[in-house]
Amino acid sequence: MKISKTQIKTLGELLGEPLALGIPLKRLTSYRIGGPADAVAFPRNSKTLSSVLLFVKQEGIRHFLLGNGTNVLFDDEGFRGLIIAPIRMKQFSVDKDSSGAALLTAQAGIPLSVVVWRACKLGLHGMEPLWGIPGSVGGSVACNAGSGGSSLGDIVSKLTVLDTNGKEIELEKGTFSYGYRFCDLPLKSVVLQASFQLSPLNPDEIMKQLQHFRNTRRLSQPRGFPSCGCVFKNSSNGLAAGELIEKLGFKGVTEGGAQVSNVHANFIINRNMAKARDVLALIEKIAEAAYNKAGITFELEIKVVRSGE
Numbered sequence: 001m002k003i004s005k006t007q008i009k010t011l012g013e014l015l016g017e018p019l020a021l022g023i024p025l026k027r028l029t030s031y032r033i034g035g036p037a038d039a040v041a042f043p044r045n046s047k048t049l050s051s052v053l054l055f056v057k058q059e060g061i062r063h064f065l066l067g068n069g070t071n072v073l074f075d076d077e078g079f080r081g082l083i084i085a086p087i088r089m090k091q092f093s094v095d096k097d098s099s100g101a102a103l104l105t106a107q108a109g110i111p112l113s114v115v116v117w118r119a120c121k122l123g124l125h126g127m128e129p130l131w132g133i134p135g136s137v138g139g140s141v142a143c144n145a146g147s148g149g150s151s152l153g154d155i156v157s158k159l160t161v162l163d164t165n166g167k168e169i170e171l172e173k174g175t176f177s178y179g180y181r182f183c184d185l186p187l188k189s190v191v192l193q194a195s196f197q198l199s200p201l202n203p204d205e206i207m208k209q210l211q212h213f214r215n216t217r218r219l220s221q222p223r224g225f226p227s228c229g230c231v232f233k234n235s236s237n238g239l240a241a242g243e244l245i246e247k248l249g250f251k252g253v254t255e256g257g258a259q260v261s262n263v264h265a266n267f268i269i270n271r272n273m274a275k276a277r278d279v280l281a282l283i284e285k286i287a288e289a290a291y292n293k294a295g296i297t298f299e300l301e302i303k304v305v306r307s308g309e
C-alpha cells in the first residue's frame with residue numbers, strides 16, 4: 001500500500017523536517033542497486049525515531065529499517081512504503097575505569113569502522129578484527145557482523161533498543177542471544193545504541209593487529225566494484241561458501257551487469273550497472289548447483305528486500 005500524502009506530512013512534522021521522496025535506493029546501498037523508495041526518514045535522535053516507529057505501527061505503514069545498506073539488495077522497482085534510516089544518529093562516548101578498561105557506547109548510525117578506529121586510537125583492544133566492515137553500528141549489531149573469528153556479539157555488553165511502540169528498552173548481555181550472522185533481538189526491535197566492553201592494550205600491539213586484519217581483508221576481498229559482502233552464509237558442514245562456489249565453477253560467471261567475483265566467489269559484484277534481477281539470477285543458479293551437486297542448502301547472508309508492489 002502506498003504511503004499517503006497526509007501520512008507523509010505527519011511524518012515530516014514528527015521528524016522536524018520533510019521526508020525524502022523518491023530517492024533511488026541505489027544511492028543508499030553499497031551495491032548501488034535499487035529503484036526509488038516512496039519515502040525515506042532520517043531521524044536525528046531517539047525521540048524522533050521513537051515517534052516515527054509508533055506512527056508507522058499505528059497507521060500500518062510498510063517500512064524497512066536501513067543502516068549503511070551494506071548487506072541489503074533492494075528491488076529494481078524500489079520500495080513501496082517508508083525506509084527509516086537512523087544513520088544521522090552518531091553520538092559516541094567512552095567511560096574508562098581505573099584499570100583502563102572501558103565501556104564504549106555508540107549510537108546506531110555511526111559507521112562501525114569509525115568506532116573501531118576510535119577504540120584503537122584510545123588504546124582499547126577487542127575490535128581490531130572488525131576493521132573494514134562497512135556497516136553502521138545498528139545494522140552490524142542486528143546482523144552480528146564479524147570477521148577474523150570474532151563478532152560484535154562477543155563484545156557487546158549492553159544494547160538500548162526501541163520496541164515497535166517506540167518504547168526504549170535496555171538489554172544487558174545475556175538477555176539476548178546471538179550467533180553466526182544473527183542477533184536475536186526481541187521481535188522487530190530497533191537498535192538505538194550499543195555499548196562495547198573493551199580492555200586496554202599496548203597501542204603498538206593494537207596497531208599491529210589492525211594492520212594484520214587490514215591486509216587479510218585487502219588480499220581476500222574484491223576491490224573497486226560495488227558489492228554487498230558475502231552473499232551466502234557458510235554452511236556448517238565443511239567448506240566455506242566461497243570455496244564451494246569456486247569449486248562449482250562459478251568464479252567470473254556473469255549475468256547482465258553482475259559477476260561472481262574472481263577474487264572471492266561468495267561476493268557477487270556489481271560490475272557494470274547491474275540490476276537486482278541480475279544478482280538474483282546468479283544467486284538462484286549458485287543455490288541450485290550447491291543443492292544439486294553438493295547437497296547443500298545455502299542460506300542467504302544478504303537481505304533481499306522486495307518492492308512490495
Ligand SMILES: Cc1cc2nc3c(=O)[nH]c(=O)nc-3n(C[C@H](O)[C@H](O)[C@H](O)COP(=O)(O)OP(=O)(O)OC[C@H]3O[C@@H](n4cnc5c(N)ncnc54)[C@H](O)[C@@H]3O)c2cc1C
Pocket residue numbers: 030064065066067068069070071072086108132133134135136137138139140141142143144145146147189190191192221227228229230303
Ligand atoms: C565490501 C564489504 C565487506 C563486508 N565484510 C563483512 C565482514 O567481514 N563481516 C560481516 O559480518 N559483514 C560484512 N559485510 C556485510 C555488512 O557490512 C554487515 O552485515 C553490516 O554489519 C551491515 O550493516 P549495515 O548498517 O550496512 O546494515 P544494513 O545493510 O543497512 O541492514 C542490514 C540488516 O540490519 C537491519 N538493521 C539496520 N539497522 C538496524 C538497527 N538500527 N536496528 C535493527 N536492525 C537494523 C536491517 O533492517 C537489515 O535487516 C561486508 C559488506 C561489504 C559491502
